[in-house]
Amino acid sequence: MATKILTEHIAVPGIETFDVYRKQGGYEAVEKAIKTMTPEALVEEVKKSGVRGRGGAGFPMGMKWSFLAKPEGVPRYLVCNADESEPGTFKDHYLMKNLPHLLIEGMIVSSFALGANKSFIYVRGELMYVIHILEKAIAEAKAAGFLGKNILGSGYDLELIVQPGGGAYICGEETALLESLEGKRGNPRNKPPFPAVKGLYQSPTVVNNVESIATTPWIVNNGGDAYAAIGIGRSTGTKLISASGHINRPGVYEIDLGLPVEDFIYADEWCGGIRPGHKLKAVVAGGSSVPILPANLIMNLTNGDKRLMSYESLSEGGFQTGTMLGSGGFIVFDETACIVRNTWNFARFYHHESCGQCSPCREGTGWMEKVLHRIEYGHGHQQDLDLLIDVAKKIEGNTICPLGDAAAWPVASAIRHFRNEFEWHITNPHEATQPGAVYKGDMALV
Amino acid sequence: MTTETNNTIQFTPERLEKATAIIAQYPAGKQKSALLPLLHLLQEQEGWTPAEGMDYVAELLDIEPIEVYEVATFYTMYHVNPVGKHVIEYCRTGPCCLMGGEEVYAHLRQRLGIEAGQTTVDGQFTIKEVECLAACGMGPVFQVREKYYMNLTNERVDEIIDELSK
Numbered sequence A: 001m002a003t004k005i006l007t008e009h010i011a012v013p014g015i016e017t018f019d020v021y022r023k024q025g026g027y028e029a030v031e032k033a034i035k036t037m038t039p040e041a042l043v044e045e046v047k048k049s050g051v052r053g054r055g056g057a058g059f060p061m062g063m064k065w066s067f068l069a070k071p072e073g074v075p076r077y078l079v080c081n082a083d084e085s086e087p088g089t090f091k092d093h094y095l096m097k098n099l100p101h102l103l104i105e106g107m108i109v110s111s112f113a114l115g116a117n118k119s120f121i122y123v124r125g126e127l128m129y130v131i132h133i134l135e136k137a138i139a140e141a142k143a144a145g146f147l148g149k150n151i152l153g154s155g156y157d158l159e160l161i162v163q164p165g166g167g168a169y170i171c172g173e174e175t176a177l178l179e180s181l182e183g184k185r186g187n188p189r190n191k192p193p194f195p196a197v198k199g200l201y202q203s204p205t206v207v208n209n210v211e212s213i214a215t216t217p218w219i220v221n222n223g224g225d226a227y228a229a230i231g232i233g234r235s236t237g238t239k240l241i242s243a244s245g246h247i248n249r250p251g252v253y254e255i256d257l258g259l260p261v262e263d264f265i266y267a268d269e270w271c272g273g274i275r276p277g278h279k280l281k282a283v284v285a286g287g288s289s290v291p292i293l294p295a296n297l298i299m300n301l302t303n304g305d306k307r308l309m310s311y312e313s314l315s316e317g318g319f320q321t322g323t324m325l326g327s328g329g330f331i332v333f334d335e336t337a338c339i340v341r342n343t344w345n346f347a348r349f350y351h352h353e354s355c356g357q358c359s360p361c362r363e364g365t366g367w368m369e370k371v372l373h374r375i376e377y378g379h380g381h382q383q384d385l386d387l388l389i390d391v392a393k394k395i396e397g398n399t400i401c402p403l404g405d406a407a408a409w410p411v412a413s414a415i416r417h418f419r420n421e422f423e424w425h426i427t428n429p430h431e432a433t434q435p436g437a438v439y440k441g442d443m444a445l446v
Numbered sequence B: 001m002t003t004e005t006n007n008t009i010q011f012t013p014e015r016l017e018k019a020t021a022i023i024a025q026y027p028a029g030k031q032k033s034a035l036l037p038l039l040h041l042l043q044e045q046e047g048w049t050p051a052e053g054m055d056y057v058a059e060l061l062d063i064e065p066i067e068v069y070e071v072a073t074f075y076t077m078y079h080v081n082p083v084g085k086h087v088i089e090y091c092r093t094g095p096c097c098l099m100g101g102e103e104v105y106a107h108l109r110q111r112l113g114i115e116a117g118q119t120t121v122d123g124q125f126t127i128k129e130v131e132c133l134a135a136c137g138m139g140p141v142f143q144v145r146e147k148y149y150m151n152l153t154n155e156r157v158d159e160i161i162d163e164l165s166k
C-alpha cells in the first residue's frame, strides 16, 4: 500500500552526502534526462504523471510547466518554494534536512526541462541550518559535475542559488516570494500577468513547491504512467503528510493518495491513534488555512462512505461538509482542545501575517482576531458569531492574494461546525474562562 | 560596489568576502536581491540590525537606505532594536499550543522574569514570540539563532536556560 517515492532511502545512514545518495541510485535521473531526453519529452512525462502542486493549491505541475512563456533571448527561471510557513506543515523542512540531494536532483531535472540556467531555492530564513545543508550538498553536486558549466558534457549550464527569507508567512505566496527574492517587501503582485509570463525580474518563471520538485527524479526514472498508476483518480502519486496534535505518533508520513483518513489516524504505521484515554474531536487536514472538520465528517462522507486522503475526497461536500488537502498539514484535536481558543490563535496568526496591502484583509483579520479574543476571554456578545461570519465573507475573494481566504475559512468553518461551543463561551463566560475549561456539550467524538 | 566607507559599522573581512560572493550570484543589475541575505549577515555579526549597519548594506548594494529600512521592518527575523545575547524565539501558533506550548511558555517567562519583547536586566535573554517554525510535530518549539529546541517541557527549558547562561 505504501509506495516510497520520496522517502525510500531516508533512513540510510549518510544519505545527506553525495556519495551515499549516489550509491542509492541518486542522480541517475539527471543522467537519463540530460543525455537521453529533450526538455519537451520531460514536460510530457510530468504531464502524464498527473502530479499536482504540493504547496497547497494542487495545480497540475505539467500543465504549469507547459504555460511557461519562451520569448527569444529572455532568461527563464525556476524558483523552488521552500518558505514552508503554513501552520501545521513541516514536511519540506523534513525532506530538505534529510534528503538535500533529492531536492537538488529534482531542481536539475526540472531546470533542464524548463530551459532555466539559474534556479533558486527560497528557504524560510528560520531554517538557516537547512540552508547550510543545502549549500554543502550543492557544492558536492557541483564538484561531481552535476551542476555548473557544461553538465555531464552536454553543454547545459545550471547554477543553483539558495536564498534565505526573512520571516514572513506571506512570502510563501508565489508572487510575494518573487518580490522578496528581488530584495523587496513581500507584497503579492496583481495577476495577470502570471509568473509564467512575467515572474522573477519580469522574466518567465515557474514556482513549485519542494515536494513537487522532489517527485521529478522518480518520474524521470520510472515514467509518468508509472507515477499516475499510484494513488486514486486525479490524485496521483504519494503525498507527504505532516501529522501533529493529539496523536500517538506525530511526524511526517509518505502516503499513497487515497488512503482512508481513518487508517491514517488509527493505524500504527501512521498516526497510531489518539493519545491514550482520549477521543478524536476535530481535524484540520491541510494546514491552518483549510476548514476544520468535526470527527464524524473527517472520517466519513455524508453518504456514509469512508473519506479518503485525496484532493477530491477531502473536498467532497464543498465547505458545508468538506475541506481540502492543502499542504497536507494534518492537525488532530482531541476532546481537551478548545475550538474557540484555536480559532482565535489562527485568526491572530493571519492578522499578524497579513501584508497590509488590501484593506479587507488588513482590517478584517484584525477584527476577527479582536472579536474572537473577546469571546475567548468571556466578553462575547450574542451578535458576535454573525459579525464574524459577515467579516469573513467580506474578506473572502476581495483581496489580491488568497491569504484573505485562508484567514476567512478557518473562522467560518469553526463557527459552522462548532457553533454550540462558541455559544457556550458567550452564554457561560464565567465557566468558560476557568483555567483548563473546555466545552463538554453535545459533540460527536470518535 | 564600494568597499571604502565612512560607516562605523562594516563587515569583517570574511563577511565582506561572503557578501561579495552573494552579490555576484544574481544577474547584472539585480544586486538588490542580495538584501535579505546581507541583512542576515549583518545580524549575525552585530546581533541586530542597527541603522548604521543598514546604511552600510545600502552602500554595498548601491541602493537607498530607505530601501533597506522598509525591508528590515517588514520581515520579523530582523531585530531593528537592540536585543539580549540570546534571543529566544518562541512559537506561539496553534499546533504547538496543542502540545502544551502555552504552559511551557508561561514557565519560560516566569523563569526569566520577562515578557515577550523584553530583555533580562543582565542583557542575557530576550523573548520574542514567533509564528509556526515548521516543526509542529515536535512542539513545543523555540529557536535561538540557528538552533531549534524541540519537544520542550518545563524541565527541558530550565536545562537550556542553564546551558545558555554559562
Ligand SMILES: Cc1cc2nc3c(=O)[nH]c(=O)nc-3n(C[C@H](O)[C@H](O)[C@H](O)COP(=O)(O)O)c2cc1C
Pocket: A052, A053, A054, A055, A056, A057, A058, A059, A061, A081, A082, A083, A084, A085, A086, A169, A170, A171, A172, A173, A174, A175, A207, A208, A209, A210, A212, A213, A401, A402, A403, A406
Ligand atoms: C498565503 C500563502 C502562503 C503560501 N505558502 C506556501 C508555502 O509556504 N510553500 C509553498 O510551496 N506554497 C505556498 N503557497 C502556494 C504558492 O503560492 C504556490 O501556489 C506554490 O508554491 C506553487 O507550487 P506547487 O504548484 O508546486 O504547489 C502559499 C500561498 C498563499 C496564498
Ligand code: FES
Pocket: A087, A088, A089, B091, B092, B093, B094, B095, B096, B097, B131, B132, B133, B134, B135, B136, B139, B141
Ligand atoms: S506550530 Fe509551532 S512549529 Fe508549527
